[in-house]
Amino acid sequence: MADARLAAGVWVSAYLTRLGLANIPAYVVARGDDVAGAVMVKCALLDGTARLYLREWDFETDTRPWRMTAEGPEREIDEAIRRQRGYDNDLWVIEVESREGRTLLDEDGLA
Numbered sequence: 001m002a003d004a005r006l007a008a009g010v011w012v013s014a015y016l017t018r019l020g021l022a023n024i025p026a027y028v029v030a031r032g033d034d035v036a037g038a039v040m041v042k043c044a045l046l047d048g049t050a051r052l053y054l055r056e057w058d059f060e061t062d063t064r065p066w067r068m069t070a071e072g073p074e075r076e077i078d079e080a081i082r083r084q085r086g087y088d089n090d091l092w093v094i095e096v097e098s099r100e101g102r103t104l105l106d107e108d109g110l111a
Helices: 008-021 076-087
Strands: 025-032 037-042 051-053 067-074 092-097
Touching: 008 025, 008 037, 008 092, 025 076, 037 076, 051 076, 067 076
Parallel strands: 037 092
Antiparallel strands: 025 092, 037 051, 051 067
16 A cells, blocks of 8 residues: 655644544644654643554555554653654644543544
8 A cells, every 4th residue: 555645734734623523622732844744642631641642654564553652641751752852853743632532543534
């Protein structure tokens, strides 16, 4: 399967719209490169913990699925994001607020 990637800014805009339609609060915490920036999604569970998601290339399936890369105290997740942004200024960071952990990343159309 070919990787028909959208420009990062377009994908982020569509994702925020989709979250808004589902009444899930979300914010751009860090703006990256509009065309080629990678995107991290932090899901704040509103209990002091969070999860961090990133798309990574899966060479076996030739896809780029979303994968949870970290989970734990929100301050530790924020520090991991700060470290990543320290050497990747093109990185977008989206924060989703959901007690249930809903990010919509696993739904069709967001792959």
